[in-house]
Amino acid sequence: MKSWIMRRRTDTLHVDDYALVDIDPPAAPGPGEVRLRTLFISLDPYLSRFMKIWEGEHPGWEQGHVYGRTVAEVTESRADGLAVGDKVLAVARWQPENVVPASSAMRIDPEIDPPSLVLGVLGASGRTAWIGLDLAHPKAGETLLVSAASGPVGSVVGQLAKRRGLRAIGIAGGAEKCAYVESLGFDVCLDHRLPDLAGRLAAAAPKGVDILFENIGQTSLDPALSVINEKGRIMLCGLAQHYNDEVPMQLDHFKALLYKQVTLQGFRTADFVDRYEEATAELMAGVREGWLRYDEQITDGLEHAAEAYLAMLGGQGIGKRLIRLP
Numbered sequence: 012m013k014s015w016i017m018r019r020r021t022d023t024l025h026v027d028d029y030a031l032v033d034i035d036p037p038a039a040p041g042p043g044e045v046r047l048r049t050l051f052i053s054l055d056p057y058l059s060r061f062m063k064i065w066e067g068e069h070p071g072w073e074q075g076h077v078y079g080r081t082v083a084e085v086t087e088s089r090a091d092g093l094a095v096g097d098k099v100l101a102v103a104r105w106q107p108e109n110v111v112p113a114s115s116a117m118r119i120d121p122e123i124d125p126p127s128l129v130l131g132v133l134g135a136s137g138r139t140a141w142i143g144l145d146l147a148h149p150k151a152g153e154t155l156l157v158s159a160a161s162g163p164v165g166s167v168v169g170q171l172a173k174r175r176g177l178r179a180i181g182i183a184g185g186a187e188k189c190a191y192v193e194s195l196g197f198d199v200c201l202d203h204r205l206p207d208l209a210g211r212l213a214a215a216a217p218k219g220v221d222i223l224f225e226n227i228g229q230t231s232l233d234p235a236l237s238v239i240n241e242k243g244r245i246m247l248c249g250l251a252q253h254y255n256d257e258v259p260m261q262l263d264h265f266k267a268l269l270y271k272q273v274t275l276q277g278f279r280t281a282d283f284v285d286r287y288e289e290a291t292a293e294l295m296a297g298v299r300e301g302w303l304r305y306d307e308q309i310t311d312g313l314e315h316a317a318e319a320y321l322a323m324l325g326g327q328g329i330g331k332r333l334i335r336l337p
């Protein structure tokens with residue numbers, strides 16, 4: 012069986028740092044375990060940190076095995092509560108089959124179709140958008156700015172903000188992504204690859220920015236600080252631009268935090284489990300009723316995982332990036 016490993020510890024990730032190697036298939040499940048057939052692998056920015064320093068929480072990272080969020084089907088079960096044919100969300104190795112404790116495999120509601128939606132709009136990405144926005148206490152009439160606006164988190168942030176009566180401005184890399192973001196109902200999307208983002212932002216937000224939902228880092232954070240309003244709120248959700256940084260990030264407008272009494276709050280979605288039910292209910296309603304749009308970009312074949320992962324980190328693609336296995 013094939014499995015992805017990291018060949019070496021590296022500060023900047025390159026496709027040669029990954030290898031698709033032959034390994035023995037997993038042993039038969041023991042009591043309380045299930046065998047899973049991988050259907051989808053989620054290409055998540057946060058994994059790059061573990062790929063670099065191999066400090067993942069799963070045994071095996073130290074030997075270089077890559078673990079990530081997957082959607083899988085139970086093919087053998089020695090655990091109560093999970094039956095053959097069930098679809099589950101599990102953190103597992105990037106390989107076609109895994110044997111895991113049933114406690115680490117969460118059964119997916121069969122109403123969720125396709126089940127891959129639990130990796131994006133109806134999973135951690137959607138919940139992160141919902142929870143981060145809720146923590147910012149949005150008010151109708153305010154202006155929200157979100158970076159990585161075409162991604163699974165950012166696209167939901169903007170759509171929820173519009174639903175709550177805010178003006179939503181997105182930042183994304185490239186004309187195609189910006190067109191997609193505006194097609195979702197954002198008021199405007201600014202391409203951070205074009206010059207003078209700060210100037211274009213000032214024009215797009217004549218009343219300033221009340222809430223910045225930051226997913227990237229310096230590229231959007233610094234210009235946003237130049238237009239943030241008095242008592243503005245910054246939800247620091249992610250720093251995708253800096254996970255592989257070799258030099259520390261620098262902010263020209265850092266002083267705005269002081270002069271404008273801005274609140275900057277980092278948050279981790281996993282610390283708000285008590286809000287999951289409420290968040291998921293609204294997200295599911297949005298998908299069912301059609302007002303919450305999402306996109307999945309699927310690459311077929313385990314062999315393309317490393318390349319597709321690095322392309323995602325390089326800013327290519329729209330929506331949730333997934334690998335699909337046969």
Ligand SMILES: NC(=O)c1ccc[n+]([C@@H]2O[C@H](COP(=O)([O-])OP(=O)(O)OC[C@H]3O[C@@H](n4cnc5c(N)ncnc54)[C@H](OP(=O)(O)O)[C@@H]3O)[C@@H](O)[C@H]2O)c1
Nearest residue numbers: 159162163164183184226248249250251252279280324326
């Ligand atoms: N706080 C939490 O609990 C939590 C939970 C889940 C996710 N997150 C974070 O939320 C953020 C958005 O997640 P997502 O899954 O929706 O990501 P994503 O949008 O699918 O992917 C990252 C995007 O960041 C942008 N980007 C700009 N410069 C980059 C650079 N130098 N390196 C990498 N990416 C760059 C790219 O979009 P453009 O080309 O459009 O700029 C890229 O497509 C990430 O930072 C993630 O780590 C946080």
